[in-house]
Amino acid sequence: MESNELKKKNIQTSREEIDYGSVNLRKVAVIGCGFVGSASAFALMQSGMFSEMVLIDADHDKAEGEALDISHGTPFARPMKIYAGGYDDIVDASIIVITAGANQKPGETRLDLVKKNIGIFKTIIPEIKKRDCKGILLIVANPVDILTYTAVKLSGFPENRVIGSGTVLDTARLKEALGSHLQVDSRSVHAFIIGEHGDSEIAAWSSANVSGIDLNDFCEMRGHYNHHEAMEKIANDVKNSAYEIIAKKHATYYGIAMSVKRICEAIVRDEKSIMPISSMMHGEYGIEDVALSMPAIVGKNGAQGKVPISLNYDEITKLQESAKALKKVIEDNKPFE
Numbered sequence: 001m002e003s004n005e006l007k008k009k010n011i012q013t014s015r016e017e018i019d020y021g022s023v024n025l026r027k028v029a030v031i032g033c034g035f036v037g038s039a040s041a042f043a044l045m046q047s048g049m050f051s052e053m054v055l056i057d058a059d060h061d062k063a064e065g066e067a068l069d070i071s072h073g074t075p076f077a078r079p080m081k082i083y084a085g086g087y088d089d090i091v092d093a094s095i096i097v098i099t100a101g102a103n104q105k106p107g108e109t110r111l112d113l114v115k116k117n118i119g120i121f122k123t124i125i126p127e128i129k130k131r132d133c134k135g136i137l138l139i140v141a142n143p144v145d146i147l148t149y150t151a152v153k154l155s156g157f158p159e160n161r162v163i164g165s166g167t168v169l170d171t172a173r174l175k176e177a178l179g180s181h182l183q184v185d186s187r188s189v190h191a192f193i194i195g196e197h198g199d200s201e202i203a204a205w206s207s208a209n210v211s212g213i214d215l216n217d218f219c220e221m222r223g224h225y226n227h228h229e230a231m232e233k234i235a236n237d238v239k240n241s242a243y244e245i246i247a248k249k250h251a252t253y254y255g256i257a258m259s260v261k262r263i264c265e266a267i268v269r270d271e272k273s274i275m276p277i278s279s280m281m282h283g284e285y286g287i288e289d290v291a292l293s294m295p296a297i298v299g300k301n302g303a304q305g306k307v308p309i310s311l312n313y314d315e316i317t318k319l320q321e322s323a324k325a326l327k328k329v330i331e332d333n334k335p336f337e
């Protein structure tokens, strides 16, 4: 099939509008209050977006401690009820952020976490399903693409309501690196990391630009001419940045916390922002039955359709290889059984 034909395929099988009569737009839940969950909860408190936040952790004392500590910041932000709770407390949350799970230890890949964290999801997702929660599940724990797929299959929820943070963080890392390389505001850089949030991720250079100016042209304006070398180094640095941070401080959490806050903002404000979240693929670029990151429109109903950015042959091939690597993990681990 021609690449254009492949990218035109953009079918989302199960979609459902969220009933904001039964879901409280101002209520968020965070499951897992370790480094990532607590940093995300802190960022969400500071944002003033929500008036109620429930924290759940297998270690209830930890959730209580974080709830108290974070709530003491509210006089400097906005009034907000923050408490440690259980699954009955999250039924009407508009967004349920799931960060529960083991994190990478130095030298481990994200895929090394797969067995442990699928096991944890098999305890969490049925609790959410049982209560027929109607909000959006935002999966953050790793390997995020595999766990997004797991959450889709175990919950049976419409696919627009189950999204992964995907390569939103990697894309932020790419923008930050390009912004500092080119001495320009990273918000003016438009570039995506797509595919797996992990070792097979792809920098989609062929669609990258700085405020509409082709990336290579902008580089030359800024005195950089070794495009191939620079792109390779930046893409590798982005891919390896989690390993570097984990080697130095044993966890990464601030960047992902800001990513969680940004995704929640796009949902709560129905921004229809384009973000590389992880969601189910249905034939786009010949890829199906796997969740991975492609730019998608994000708003009050979660994932509202993918955006077919232009990719060259090499990028499409790498995207298909990334999907193949993820499918192999799914076949080996059968997370839905």
Ligand SMILES: NC(=O)c1ccc[n+]([C@@H]2O[C@H](COP(=O)([O-])OP(=O)(O)OC[C@H]3O[C@@H](n4cnc5c(N)ncnc54)[C@H](O)[C@@H]3O)[C@@H](O)[C@H]2O)c1
Pocket (backbone or CB within 6 Å): 031, 032, 033, 034, 035, 036, 037, 056, 057, 058, 059, 062, 099, 100, 101, 102, 103, 104, 113, 117, 120, 123, 124, 139, 140, 141, 142, 143, 144, 165, 166, 169, 197, 251, 252, 253, 256
């Ligand atoms: N998607 C991303 O971009 C991204 C970035 C950084 C980290 N992560 C991932 O986020 C996850 C959490 O990382 P962390 O550094 O916060 O780890 P952590 O070990 O500090 O925290 C994990 C928390 O989950 C809790 N937990 C475990 N099982 C649970 C269960 N069944 N129910 C409720 N809570 C449970 C633990 O008690 C712990 O508090 C890891 O999988 C990590 O790889 C993802």
